[in-house]
Amino acid sequence: xxxxxxxxxxxxxxxxxxxxxxxxxxxxxxxxxxxxxxxxxxxxxxxxxxxxxxxxxxxxxxxxxxxxxxxxxxxxxxxxxxxxxxxxxxxxxxxxxxxxxxxxxxxxxxxxxxxxxxxxxxxxxxxxxxxxxxxxxxxxxxxxxxxxxxxxxxxxxxxxxxxxxxxxxxxxxxxxxxxxxxxxxxxxxxxxxxxxxxxxxxxxxxxxxxxxxxxxxxxxxxxxxxxxxxxxxxxxxxxxxxxxxxxxxxxxxxxxxxxxxxxxxxxxxxxxxxxxxxxxxxxxxxxxxxxxxxxxxxxxxxxxxxxxxxxxxx
Amino acid sequence: xxxxxxxxxxxxxxxxxxxxxxxxxxxxxxxxxxxxxxxxxxxxxxxxxxxxxxxxxxxxxxxxxxxxxxxxxxxxxxxxxxxxxxxxxxxxxxxxxxxxxxxxxxxxxxxxxxxxxxxxxxxxxxxxxxxxxxxxxxxxxxxxxxxxxxxxxxxxxxxxxxxxxxxxxxxxxxxxxxxxxxxxxxxxxxxxxxxxxxxxxxxxxxxxxxxxxxxxxxxxxxxxxxxxxxxxxxxxxxxxxxxxxxxxxxxxxxxxxxxxxxxxxxxxxxxxxxxxxxxxxxxxxxxxxxxxxxxxxxxx
Numbered sequence: 001x002x003x004x005x006x007x008x009x010x011x012x013x014x015x016x017x018x019x020x021x022x023x024x025x026x027x028x029x030x031x032x033x034x035x036x037x038x039x040x041x042x043x044x045x046x047x048x049x050x051x052x053x054x055x056x057x058x059x060x061x062x063x064x065x066x067x068x069x070x071x072x073x074x075x076x077x078x079x080x081x082x083x084x085x086x087x088x089x090x091x092x093x094x095x096x097x098x099x100x101x102x103x104x105x106x107x108x109x110x111x112x113x114x115x116x117x118x119x120x121x122x123x124x125x126x127x128x129x130x131x132x133x134x135x136x137x138x139x140x141x142x143x144x145x146x147x148x149x150x151x152x153x154x155x156x157x158x159x160x161x162x163x164x165x166x167x168x169x170x171x172x173x174x175x176x177x178x179x180x181x182x183x184x185x186x187x188x189x190x191x192x193x194x195x196x197x198x199x200x201x202x203x204x205x206x207x208x209x210x211x212x213x214x215x216x217x218x219x220x221x222x223x224x225x226x227x228x229x230x231x232x233x234x235x236x237x238x239x240x241x242x243x244x245x246x247x248x249x250x251x252x253x254x255x256x257x258x259x260x261x262x263x264x265x266x267x268x269x270x271x272x273x274x275x276x277x278x279x280x281x282x283x284x285x286x287x288x289x290x291x292x293x294x295x296x297x298x299x300x301x302x303x304x305x306x307x308x309x310x311x312x313x314x
Numbered sequence: 315x316x317x318x319x320x321x322x323x324x325x326x327x328x329x330x331x332x333x334x335x336x337x338x339x340x341x342x343x344x345x346x347x348x349x350x351x352x353x354x355x356x357x358x359x360x361x362x363x364x365x366x367x368x369x370x371x372x373x374x375x376x377x378x379x380x381x382x383x384x385x386x387x388x389x390x391x392x393x394x395x396x397x398x399x400x401x402x403x404x405x406x407x408x409x410x411x412x413x414x415x416x417x418x419x420x421x422x423x424x425x426x427x428x429x430x431x432x433x434x435x436x437x438x439x440x441x442x443x444x445x446x447x448x449x450x451x452x453x454x455x456x457x458x459x460x461x462x463x464x465x466x467x468x469x470x471x472x473x474x475x476x477x478x479x480x481x482x483x484x485x486x487x488x489x490x491x492x493x494x495x496x497x498x499x500x501x502x503x504x505x506x507x508x509x510x511x512x513x514x515x516x517x518x519x520x521x522x523x524x525x526x527x528x529x530x531x532x533x534x535x536x537x538x539x540x541x542x543x544x545x546x547x548x549x550x551x552x553x554x555x556x557x558x559x560x561x562x563x564x565x566x567x568x569x570x571x572x573x574x575x576x577x578x579x580x581x582x583x584x585x586x587x588x589x590x591x592x593x594x595x596x597x598x599x600x601x602x603x604x605x606x607x608x609x610x611x612x613x614x
Contacts, residue, residue, distance in 0.1 A: 025459070046459065047459070049455065049495070051487070051491050052487075052490065052491070052494075054487035054490070054491070056444070056445075056448065056483070056484040056487055057448045057451070057484060057487035057488050057491055059448075060444075060445055060447070060448020060449050060451070060452065060484065060487075060488065061448055061449070061451050061452035061455065061488075061491060062452060063438075063445075063448070063449045063452060064438070064448065064449035064450060064451055064452020064453040064454070064455070064456065065452040065453070065455060065456045066452075066456075067387070067430070067437060067438055067449060067452065067453050067456070068387070068452065068453045068455070068456025068457050068459075068460075069383065069456060069460075070456045070459065072452075087442055087445070088442075088445055088448070088484075091439065091441070091442050091445060092438075092439070092442075092445045092446075092448070092449050095439060096429075096430055096431070096438065096439035096449075097430065097431045097439075
């Protein structure tokens with residue numbers, strides 16, 4: 001079976017849930033064609049709203065819908081969801097104690113041909129400082145379905161970071177997920193590759209296979225939620241291996257790498273840390289996703305090289 | 315129990331009662347600000363009559379059950395007028411009058427800007443200007459999704475924005491949205507008190523003809539003296555009347571009532587002054603203001 005398109009899974013999951021939950025509605029800002037919520041709009045035209053090219057209003061209207069008892073899923077490119085509508089999401093949704101799921105699509109280098117203006121390498125950093133917000137970046141279609149259901153069940157606000165393109169299935173149907181629980185995809189005693197999102201989990205798995213051929217036993221962790229962070233498993237693995245490589249399709253500042261660094265320092269865990277991601281001083285650029293992944297050193301060979309350096313004590 | 319909507323203009327007796335409510339709200343709002351010594355006097359005073367007529371006549375509410383899902387919603391998008399809203403909520407019985415003395419004290423339920431999680435009767439947290447208005451659109455949309463009440467009446471969302479607030483681009487994003495989605499259950503007010511923090515609105519950012527703007531955005535637009543309760547009442551009734559341009563499903567234009575108001579109204583030392591926005595206001599100022607207020611009250 002061909003890999004499922006992540007955006008199609010998002011739309012199908014919402015459409016299916018909407019059948020039994022009349023509170024669910026979708027709010028778009030002239031990117032429904034990109035987000036792929038057409039099937040929802042067709043099934044539930046009275047619960048689908050397009051605000052036009054107006055991201056501040058997108059989040060404001062979604063917040064109002066929540067205040068009226070609805071459960072809005074608002075989507076736009078992650079660059080706009082974070083940088084452009086930040087104060088709206090911070091105040092009208094989160095501070096106000098409402099229940100808005102904000103979906104940021106095309107994160108990091110998946111923005112590809114849209115280039116630097118549209119390339120969010122800081123959305124995780126911005127979102128991570130919002131109190132009580134859940135930040136989830138699913139690694140495959142199965143965990144995406146789970147994330148949508150969990151966001152609905154938990155209530156509150158969620159930032160769903162979503163690549164649109166197909167992703168291979170990692171998990172079998174019915175795999176249980178929880179916010180704040182990472183998934184250990186591969187055990188390993190030498191080094192931990194902690195990755196967030198489909199692109200980076202995929203690269204981390206490839207890196208682990210390549211390291212295995214060199215006799216380096218690398219664990220692979222699908223972090224799943226950046227917030228709440230699965231502190232317990234990260235600390236346990238860091239203590240056991242003493243080496244951790246964080247892998248994120250994001251700048252190394254403020255996101256997963258920073259969160260893990262804070263955790264290790266606070267807990268006094270004597271582990272080495274390497275952070276895979278765009279550099280602190282780098283803006284996004286234009287190109288194919290593959291070219292950009294290489295440009296920002298996100299690929300398996302870079303992850304493997306970082307792990308190797310840690311294992312060799314360099 | 316939710317009160318019914320008025321069907322005809324207020325009688326002289328009803329208007330006298332509203333005037334008395336407005337005086338009481340103005341007085342307790344000023345007392346609460348004076349207890350702290352500083353606050354958003356100007357923009358609170360300019361909306362007192364509007365809050366009085368909304369809370370004591372046009373909003374359909376259930377003070378005993380503030381979260382009654384069948385209630386109308388009200389969004390104070392110019393959230394800095396929180397002190398006036400709290401005085402209205404106390405007058406209506408949502409919060410004890412003594413609570414007004416805690417305005418802006420550490421740990422209070424009455425913060426400077428309205429907060430839906432802190433204060434009974436507050437439907438939306440506001441303060442970052444423009445945002446409440448978008449939320450009001452979302453609320454109106456959500457209420458419409460619920461259909462009419464059991465008695466067939468329309469669920470309405472009401473909102474007040476400021477003229478200074480109207481500098482925000484988000485206000486106009488929301489303006490287009492409400493008209494496009496034909497949110498005729500949204501009744502909004504612009505408190506045109508003609509001043510913002512840095513000076514007269516015409517000097518800081520001249521938005522030209524507000525009525526023409528709202529009309530051009532596709533709203534039913536009205537303009538009225540925001541301190542004249544009788545005129546205000548008639549205008550609100552017009553805004554709530556069926557829209558001749560409504561479609562077959564009864565969806566028409568949202569309404570914008572532009573209120574010509576005086577910033578700092580009722581406080582002679584601050585009336586019509588930009589400095590009234592967030593002003594020092596102590597016991598002596600209160601005494602002078604209350605003296606002026608008493609002079610206005612009907613004798614006997």
